Amino acid sequence: MEFRREVNEEFAAKVRAFLDENYKQEWRENRFDWPFDWDFHRQFVAWQNENLLDAGPAELNAFAREIDRAEFEFRSVGTNSLVANTIAALGTFEQREQILPKMLTGEYLAVLGYTEPDSGSDAAAAKTRAERDGDDWVINGQKMFTSNAHIGTHVFLLTRTNPDVEKHNGLTMFLVPLDTPGVEVREIQTLRGHRTNMTFYTDVRVPDFYRIGDVDGGWKVMRVALDFEHSSGKKYDTGLQVLRKVSSAMESGNRLDLVLRKTLDWARSAKRDDGTAVIEDPAVRERIARAAIEIEVARLLGGRNDETAKIAGVGNGTKLYASETYVRAVSDLLDLAGPVGLLQHTEADAIAGGWPEYSFRDAQVNTIAGGCSEVQRDVIAERRLGLKRMKPAAKS
Amino acid sequence: MDCTLNETQLAVRENYERFFEKEAPAQRVRAAEPLGFDAELWTRLAATGVVAMAVAEDRGGSGAGLTELLFVAREYGRRLAPVPLVESVVAARLLSQFEPARAADWYEPMLSGEKIATLALRPAESGGLRLVPAGAVADLVVVLDGEQLLVAPIAGDRPRQSPANLGSQPLAECAPGTSATVLASGAQARTAYQAALSEWKVLTAAALVGLSEQAHAIALDYVKVRKAFGITIGNFQTVAHRMADDAVLIDGAYLLCLEAAWATDEGMADAARLSSMAYINATETAGKTAGDALHVHGGLGFTMECDIQLYFRRAKAWSLVYADPRQELQHLADLVIGAAAEEVRDGIPA
Numbered sequence: 001m002e003f004r005r006e007v008n009e010e011f012a013a014k015v016r017a018f019l020d021e022n023y024k025q026e027w028r029e030n031r032f033d034w035p036f037d038w039d040f041h042r043q044f045v046a047w048q049n050e051n052l053l054d055a056g057p058a059e060l061n062a063f064a065r066e067i068d069r070a071e072f073e074f075r076s077v078g079t080n081s082l083v084a085n086t087i088a089a090l091g092t093f094e095q096r097e098q099i100l101p102k103m104l105t106g107e108y109l110a111v112l113g114y115t116e117p118d119s120g121s122d123a124a125a126a127k128t129r130a131e132r133d134g135d136d137w138v139i140n141g142q143k144m145f146t147s148n149a150h151i152g153t154h155v156f157l158l159t160r161t162n163p164d165v166e167k168h169n170g171l172t173m174f175l176v177p178l179d180t181p182g183v184e185v186r187e188i189q190t191l192r193g194h195r196t197n198m199t200f201y202t203d204v205r206v207p208d209f210y211r212i213g214d215v216d217g218g219w220k221v222m223r224v225a226l227d228f229e230h231s232s233g234k235k236y237d238t239g240l241q242v243l244r245k246v247s248s249a250m251e252s253g254n255r256l257d258l259v260l261r262k263t264l265d266w267a268r269s270a271k272r273d274d275g276t277a278v279i280e281d282p283a284v285r286e287r288i289a290r291a292a293i294e295i296e297v298a299r300l301l302g303g304r305n306d307e308t309a310k311i312a313g314v315g316n317g318t319k320l321y322a323s324e325t326y327v328r329a330v331s332d333l334l335d336l337a338g339p340v341g342l343l344q345h346t347e348a349d350a351i352a353g354g355w356p357e358y359s360f361r362d363a364q365v366n367t368i369a370g371g372c373s374e375v376q377r378d379v380i381a382e383r384r385l386g387l388k389r390m391k392p393a394a395k396s
Numbered sequence: 397m398d399c400t401l402n403e404t405q406l407a408v409r410e411n412y413e414r415f416f417e418k419e420a421p422a423q424r425v426r427a428a429e430p431l432g433f434d435a436e437l438w439t440r441l442a443a444t445g446v447v448a449m450a451v452a453e454d455r456g457g458s459g460a461g462l463t464e465l466l467f468v469a470r471e472y473g474r475r476l477a478p479v480p481l482v483e484s485v486v487a488a489r490l491l492s493q494f495e496p497a498r499a500a501d502w503y504e505p506m507l508s509g510e511k512i513a514t515l516a517l518r519p520a521e522s523g524g525l526r527l528v529p530a531g532a533v534a535d536l537v538v539v540l541d542g543e544q545l546l547v548a549p550i551a552g553d554r555p556r557q558s559p560a561n562l563g564s565q566p567l568a569e570c571a572p573g574t575s576a577t578v579l580a581s582g583a584q585a586r587t588a589y590q591a592a593l594s595e596w597k598v599l600t601a602a603a604l605v606g607l608s609e610q611a612h613a614i615a616l617d618y619v620k621v622r623k624a625f626g627i628t629i630g631n632f633q634t635v636a637h638r639m640a641d642d643a644v645l646i647d648g649a650y651l652l653c654l655e656a657a658w659a660t661d662e663g664m665a666d667a668a669r670l671s672s673m674a675y676i677n678a679t680e681t682a683g684k685t686a687g688d689a690l691h692v693h694g695g696l697g698f699t700m701e702c703d704i705q706l707y708f709r710r711a712k713a714w715s716l717v718y719a720d721p722r723q724e725l726q727h728l729a730d731l732v733i734g735a736a737a738e739e740v741r742d743g744i745p746a
Contacts, residue, residue: 001654003398003655003659127726285729289725290725293652296673300648301608304397304647317643320641338488348625378636380640380644381637385643387635390633
């Protein structure tokens with residue numbers, strides 16, 4: 001039993017040195033815009049490959065802490081990790097030889113194309129069509145929330161290849177280069193204040209080389225990819241482990257923890273209009289205590305390694321708890337500021353560096369993305385508790 | 397992080413799971429009401445050496461830590477065993493620290509379970525001697541009285557009169573005896589008392605985890621057989637989702653309890669904060685889980701025939717016997733806010 005979160009301070013200094021040298025001041029200042037820069041992206045990936053290969057928990061903790069302290073809001077490379085790991089698990093020899101090295105050096109950046117205007121958590125209802133034409137496939141359809149498609153190089157695209165069978169049995173997965181003719185990326189603005197995308201596919205022709213997994217075997221590929229997304233997939237070779245270490249270390253940074261610390265820093269010195277100290281207010285104190293409990297529980301759920309970690313549906317529970325408490329707590333942490341909390345995070349005098357207001361917006365997508373809370377509860381109820389759910393009459 | 401158990405912890409968990417399952421079935425819990433004490437069960441539990449186990453080896457015990465004791469408390473909670481486990485263990489650990497206690501003629505009998513010690517959860521001047529948990533069945537009470545930590549024999553033969561109460565606990569007013577022994581004074585007294593309260597919170601949290609797990613299990617069994625509108629009610633998402641939420645809350649309550657117990661055993665600086673967190677979290681988890689378990693039983697849950705009411709009443713009572721939970725949140729806020737802005741535990745911001 002061990003709950004110490006050891007940090008290798010020497011390694012932490014190394015992370016800081018890298019960020020100080022390469023992570024530009026203007027990106028720090030505009031962090032809520034989620035900056036992206038290809039040169040920095042490749043440098044960062046190369047740095048990770050060089051430094052995180054042999055990293056143990058103390059180094060990963062150091063990495064997570066420094067990323068957190070730098071309030072690093074650089075566009076995430078997390079999707080790259082799960083696509084790379086899925087290709088490693090299910091791709092052909094040629095795909096692994098030709099695609100993976102480029103993902104590991106930061107040359108390729110893969111984004112996810114599961115969701116459609118008419119299907120989100122019910123991903124298997126995808127309608128985007130892929131039809132065979134000789135050695136190629138021709139793709140037509142549209143995807144929603146293709147985040148980072150405007151900067152990425154490839155989209156991991158869930159398509160329908162057979163509309164005449166049960167919906168899970170007629171899907172096929174592709175890794176489509178985003179510069180293929182017929183791909184159009186259209187900006188969508190979000191509640192959080194930065195863009196995601198809608199992507200359109202019109203007679204997009206890709207060679208069979210880019211098919212990942214079997215024809216009509218796309219759901220199996222999805223299951224593997226979703227396992228990686230819930231951090232329960234198997235480990236593959238070492239280069240991929242770096243990607244996985246990075247994404248799990250960055251997730252364990254626990255955004256709510258940062259919001260609480262920023263809010264607490266503000267509350268320590270802030271006064272109400274009547275001159276009383278914010279921090280003395282019992283209603284404020286209660287909210288802070290409650291958020292502190294939720295942060296600790298989320299961290300423990302995500303870090304467990306005992307026999308319960310192997311129970312089906314446990315990863316879904318962690319996602320459910322962390323996202324639901326994030327939504328609950330940021331609302332509370334925004335409320336405690338009173339009207340001054342309303343100032344948008346982009347305003348110079350927004351409280352606590354703008355984090356409560358920004359996170360109040362940001363939090364709302366966390367109970368949706370990666371499978372909404374209702375789907376997580378369905379999975380827990382069915383796989384862990386043995387409660388079969390009533391399903392609507394099956395149709396494709 | 398590593399939350400796996402060692403062989404000792406696994407053995408304790410297994411032994412006491414078997415013990416309480418066999419010795420404390422629901423009919424025995426019912427038979428012990430309203431007092432909430434089964435003398436025969438206590439004798440059998442004491443014979444397992446549980447009180448001595450909790451005390452350090454050089455003080456006559458076998459030196460178990462909270463990471464072992466929490467598994468006893470969890471199984472006790474799972475079966476709602478009508479015995480003063482948490483109070484007697486915490487009081488014995490506290491008393492064992494002081495020479496005047498170790499020299500007393502009741503010390504060895506306390507370790508064997510023949511005499512029962514309990515702890516007043518509030519200082520004497522704050523009503524600590526009213527509604528003392530296990531007060532009706534204990535021989536000795538430890539109380540913080542002004543600047544002094546005292547142990548006093550409780551007047552009158554046990555069991556004493558206990559007012560009827562929500563959780564059927566042997567609560568009683570303990571008259572401060574004239575023959576009280578001073579254990580410590582000033583800062584030493586307060587520190588020792590606070591540490592004991594912190595341990596009480598961890599073990600009570602563990603008991604509430606066990607209680608929650610069993611209430612959830614009983615409810616799960618029920619929703620798989622009870623039918624409405626032609627199907628079992630567990631098929632309805634509104635029911636299934638409650639059960640799913642509660643399963644996750646219980647996971648978290650257990651882990652936080654384990655971390656608090658570990659931090660206490662390791663003498664970590666944030667042990668008091670984690671204990672407070674574990675306690676608050678377990679009280680809320682038990683309240684919600686037992687409440688949901690009662691609710692899914694429908695009208696049956698409102699009847700005294702149904703065992704789920706035994707869990708529902710104790711989920712509230714074991715929590716409230718210490719304090720209004722929101723007061724405890726204020727206490728926790730002190731510990732969270734009081735920490736420096738960049739306070740770290742081994743490097744990671746708290």
